[in-house]
Amino acid sequence: MSAVREAGTTAAGEPPTPGGKNTAPVRVVSGFVVRTGRGGVSLRIQGRAVAVTAVLLALLVVVMGISLTTGDFALSVGEVLRALAGSADPGADFIVNTLRMPRLVTAVCVGAALAVSGGIMQSLTGNALGSPDVIGFTNGSAVGALVVIIVVHGSMTQIALGALIGGLATAAAVYLLMVGRGMHGFRLVVIGIGVSALLLAVNSYLITRANFQEAIEAQAWLIGSLNNRGWTQANAIGLAVALLLPLALVLARRLSMVEMGDLTATALGVNVARTRTALLVISVCLAAFATAVTGPILFIALAAPQLARRLTGSSGPALLPTALMGAVLLTTSDLAVQRLFAPTLLPVGTATGTLGGLYLIWLLVTESRKSRA
DSSP states (O other): OEEEEEEEEOTTSSOOOTTOOOSSOOOOEEEEEEEOTTSSSEEEEOHHHHHHHHHHHHHHHHHHHHHHHOSSSOOOHHHHHHHHHTOSOHHHHIIIIIIIHHHHHHHHHHHHHHHHHHHHHHHHHTOTTOSTTTTTHHHHHHHHHHIIIIIIOOOHHHHHHHHHHHHHHHHHHHHHHHTTTOOOHHHHHHHHHHHHHHHHHHHHHHHHTSOHHHHHHHHHHHHOOOTTOOHHHHHHHHHHHHHHHHHHHHTHHHHHHHHTOHHHHHHTTOOHHHHHHHHHHHHHHHHHHHHHHHOOOOSHHHHHHHHHHHHHTOSSOOHHHHHHHHHHHHHHHHHHHHHHSTTSOOOHHHHHHHHHHHHHHHHHHHHHHHHHO
């Protein structure tokens, strides 16, 4: 193995030429390139991205530890570890493995799924607003869930299935509206926002047709919550993340090339149409599974990818730090609503909505200033 440090090259591997006519945006890429002896396999490693990933992972472990040890019944770290190993007393075992751990696993997986889904969509659209909760995929999942709650009177499993079908159907509808016009980012965002507005109207209509109890249940689900989530939900979203996240990471390099533009990506040997379609399906499935488990938790998919990219300084999508950022944001938000407002059980969607709204205002103000400069 050999390590070579490269800096001052564009994403396409060419040196930046001031005043040149390259169609691809110039990106200064730094880091270490690790190659095998014959150069058959190479991997670019950015020191800053590795450091940020390590810090996010450590922060996630700390938040998880606080979540498992604090609450109405405080536990020591040793008691938590013995409970996880299956050697604790029945009380500690029940608190850790039945009450706290399923909720925590669900929060970690849902946060990672939403963040990666948003990161993929923002890269494909080239727009910071290109996240599932802005362009309608999350609202589509909500429609599917409300139909099951209000019309079918289904179980929790059926509600999750309805949300999944709704999200996939919405993505298919947006795709059909774009057939023949190209998968351009601005067009996708505009069409998605329009579809989202229509779906919000459908949600409101469904709630008006429900009886009092169904309306309360539907409204509680629409806020997005981790309350009363058990191992059924944790296993479902865990399996989805275990299957879809590695696929997203495998396609991350191609996603970086697609960001450079269709012509550049094609010249580098990427089948742009096939890659974009595969990544779109992965993004929609991650968002739909997450929404099916917890309801629509807003702004994680919008904020986490942007924060991760700013911290890492990465020229690409940085999906692994993005996943960790989403998990940290959601677990921290859930810990805050549990501890700061106890004994009231607030949905975590209230915290993410507040933080996300502030972030969206800051993002819009920043972009407005850039456009005036």
